[in-house]
Amino acid sequence: MPSDHLTRRSLLQGSAAIAAAAPALAPAGAAAARQTAKEGTGMIPVELTVNGREVHLQLDPRTTLLDALREHLHLTGTKKGCDQGQCGACTVIVEGRRINSCLTLAVMHDGEKVTTIEGLGTPDKLHPMQRAFITHDGYQCGYCTPGQICSAVAVLEEIAAGIPSHVTPDLDKVSLSDSELRERMSGNICRCAAYPNIIAAMNDVAGETKA
Amino acid sequence: MKPFTYSRATSVADAAKAAASTQGARFIAGGTNLLDLMKLQIETPTHLIDVNHLGLDRIEPTPEGGLRIGALVRNTDLAADKVVRRDYGVLSRALLAGASGQLRNKATTAGNLLQRTRCPYFYDTNMPCNKRKPGSGCGAIGGISRSLAILGVSDACIAQHPSDMAVAMRLLDAQVDTVGADGVARAIPIADFHMLPGDTPHVETALKSGEIITSVTLPKPIGGTHVYRKVRDRASYAFALVSVAAVFGKDGGSRFAFGGIGAKPWRTPAADAAASSGAKAVAEAALSGARTTHHNDFKKTLVERTLASLYRQKEARS
Numbered sequence: 001m002p003s004d005h006l007t008r009r010s011l012l013q014g015s016a017a018i019a020a021a022a023p024a025l026a027p028a029g030a031a032a033a034r035q036t037a038k039e040g041t042g043m044i045p046v047e048l049t050v051n052g053r054e055v056h057l058q059l060d061p062r063t064t065l066l067d068a069l070r071e072h073l074h075l076t077g078t079k080k081g082c083d084q085g086q087c088g089a090c091t092v093i094v095e096g097r098r099i100n101s102c103l104t105l106a107v108m109h110d111g112e113k114v115t116t117i118e119g120l121g122t123p124d125k126l127h128p129m130q131r132a133f134i135t136h137d138g139y140q141c142g143y144c145t146p147g148q149i150c151s152a153v154a155v156l157e158e159i160a161a162g163i164p165s166h167v168t169p170d171l172d173k174v175s176l177s178d179s180e181l182r183e184r185m186s187g188n189i190c191r192c193a194a195y196p197n198i199i200a201a202m203n204d205v206a207g208e209t210k211a
Numbered sequence: 212m213k214p215f216t217y218s219r220a221t222s223v224a225d226a227a228k229a230a231a232s233t234q235g236a237r238f239i240a241g242g243t244n245l246l247d248l249m250k251l252q253i254e255t256p257t258h259l260i261d262v263n264h265l266g267l268d269r270i271e272p273t274p275e276g277g278l279r280i281g282a283l284v285r286n287t288d289l290a291a292d293k294v295v296r297r298d299y300g301v302l303s304r305a306l307l308a309g310a311s312g313q314l315r316n317k318a319t320t321a322g323n324l325l326q327r328t329r330c331p332y333f334y335d336t337n338m339p340c341n342k343r344k345p346g347s348g349c350g351a352i353g354g355i356s357r358s359l360a361i362l363g364v365s366d367a368c369i370a371q372h373p374s375d376m377a378v379a380m381r382l383l384d385a386q387v388d389t390v391g392a393d394g395v396a397r398a399i400p401i402a403d404f405h406m407l408p409g410d411t412p413h414v415e416t417a418l419k420s421g422e423i424i425t426s427v428t429l430p431k432p433i434g435g436t437h438v439y440r441k442v443r444d445r446a447s448y449a450f451a452l453v454s455v456a457a458v459f460g461k462d463g464g465s466r467f468a469f470g471g472i473g474a475k476p477w478r479t480p481a482a483d484a485a486a487s488s489g490a491k492a493v494a495e496a497a498l499s500g501a502r503t504t505h506h507n508d509f510k511k512t513l514v515e516r517t518l519a520s521l522y523r524q525k526e527a528r529s
Contacts, residue, residue: 061215061216061217061259062212062215064246083250084247088313098312098313098316099313100243100313100317103242103243103246103314104242104243104246104317105217105239107261108239108242108261108263151313154312155312158287158312162291163287163291164291164296164303164307165307168307171300182447186312186447187310187311188311
């Protein structure tokens with residue numbers, strides 16, 4: 001039996017803190033080193049700004065952004081589900097846009113800004129979308145939740161920016177509706193089928209934003 | 212994934228030259244299809260040339276009154292572009308019917324044209340596939356073929372072309388602008404860009420070694436009522452069983468292109484010519500030469516019914 005004060009969450013938080021320190025010792029001149037990578041020297045320096053913090057990594061070019069976040073930066077909030085872009089559990093926000101972090105290489109994002117679930121809010125200071133997911137019970141097992149929340153935050157921004165969707169009746173009149181939210185969230189699968197509650201949470205946050 | 216080296220291209224000419232001179236090199240842009248295939252070792256490039264920083268991400272009017280779409284314009288941005296929404300609505304609709312929001316944020320215009328089939332036998336490396344391994348045979352013929360093509364197929368391959376965007380591009384008579392390894396630019400009509408499988412299903416496009424797509428150019432707008440109807444197993448985020456792109460012209464002249472049924476985005480002059488005779492006639496003309504299996508024979512009926520639905524939608528609007 002684990003002791004009462006040692007939870008899975010505190011373990012994970014501990015390992016994240018250790019990881020945060022390690023990769024910060026990084027060489028400058030990533031651009032110069034990329035040239036040598038062209039010759040096939042193996043590891044490539046990558047600089048990212050993850051949740052507002054600059055990190056420097058040396059990566060095998062095969063490393064996906066997802067694996068860089070989880071295995072190198074130990075930000076395990078972002079989840080690996082299908083690892084082939086079908087489930088959305090790995091959704092993060094890069095340069096303001098939601099993407100599947102499993103289907104992109106970390107080296108392709110050198111110099112870019114990444115926001116993960118850890119960067120949206122913390123247990124002490126929840127992002128409004130995180131709070132709404134709790135209020136509306138927008139999950140059961142929780143595995144898809146970080147991806148759902150990153151996607152949900154970006155979806156409301158996409159609607160506000162007037163980006164149309166498949167269900168937008170008039171391409172020039174983009175507005176918020178349940179069918180818009182459902183369509184735009186179709187890249188995030190929830191095996192527990194918390195979908196109605198996720199839509200309720202998103203509507204809640206959208207209402208707050210409007211007011 | 213198999214190991215590979217990586218470089219960032221700094222100019223189109225250098226990218227094309229590097230791709231032609233490096234054995235096993237591939238361009239990577241959005242990566243949403245290539246990386247998926249690399250994880251499964253269906254694609255095993257030894258070198259990736261990242262073309263994301265070539266500045267090919269603009270949408271500009273052409274002197275002829277058309278639109279030049281940079282190869283790297285993301286699907287989201289192309290679908291949301293104000294001119295595309297206004298003048299080429301069928302293209303916006305086709306893009307928005309494809310993939311998920313996350314994928315559209317990453318996937319590019321050129322990459323969409325180059326995406327590979329979703330034939331399950333292409334994806335299953337335990338099965339023969341002439342497209343994946345030339346000469347190994349076709350697991351799909353005689354296999355489970357519900358999703359596969361019925362037009363343009365051959366004895367070597369019945370894989371379907373998966374793109375929605377390319378169907379709209381075909382409808383709009385787009386041209387694909389490229390630069391070759393020799394630095395020479397050329398324009399390929401979209402009708403000639405994708406190849407039919409024949410005996411060489413692994414040859415999918417007219418691109419030569421090292422040749423890179425720089426933009427896709429649309430001719431000037433043709434007006435009319437633009438519609439795109441996609442029929443699939445789920446309401447969202449699934450590949451088409453059948454899709455129909457159509458522009459209904461005010462003068463009765465209309466045009467049609469089809470997805471989900473062809474080895475390439477499908478369009479025939481006979482179908483366009485039959486427009487004034489209605490859905491049944493258009494379907495018959497479009498499906499001329501169709502070769503079905505008992506699994507995908509339903510697609511013929513589905514094409515006719517999808518067309519009928521579009522005719523009703525058009526009539527309701529006018």
